[in-house]
Amino acid sequence: MTRQVLVPIDDSNPARAALEHALTVFDPETAVSVIHVVDDLESGYGGGPTADDHEPAFFDDVETRAADRHLETQVVEGTPADAILEYVDEHGIDQIVMGSEGRAGVSRMLLGSVAENVTRRASVPVTIVPHER
Template identity: 35%
Template structure:
């Protein structure tokens, strides 16, 4: 039987990771798992490619998380600095995560070649399952 008791959800406060956060929250509620949201600080404070509109995400994320915790979600937030792929893999192993849920910007071609893909690198390197949520995926968790 598959046991999901710890879900790691890396976030860079982008729209893609916001969608992954919603999936991680819903999944955790359904299987009664603990979610650890991991924010990786980069040199400028936000991940490369984060837009000005996404800069308000930390406040919205905090409000959403506090609301979910009040409703019984087992969750915590951890910040770490470093190269995103390495930090995600390391934190998953140290914490004993059963699953990584993370967003993917869905870049392809030259853009992916230039920017790289943290999601793809984590997927290829992780020793546990990785659920990738595409930024443009239909969001069935939305309550709008």
């Protein structure tokens, strides 16, 4: 029985689809952790915020969608796949539910697919949720 699910999220439609999937498939007793990873490579070169900055605005939408659930939100810093896998190990996560894609453009081509990287390296089951186009 899955007791703790992790949903890595950004402000993308596939990430929102993953959250909806987790909230629909898992019973209300299942704790859901939602993390947003601030890529330390991008923030280090001035390309974005750091984990110390305020929580992203889309966390408000996450909390609204999961109002009847035990939900934790957190911003973490690191290389996305590494940060997700580290969170899994440190927080006793039983399953990961994530969108099929998040990044777009050159960043995705250079860094590869976070979902693929997590799936290959995870020690727990990973559900990849496709986004309807």
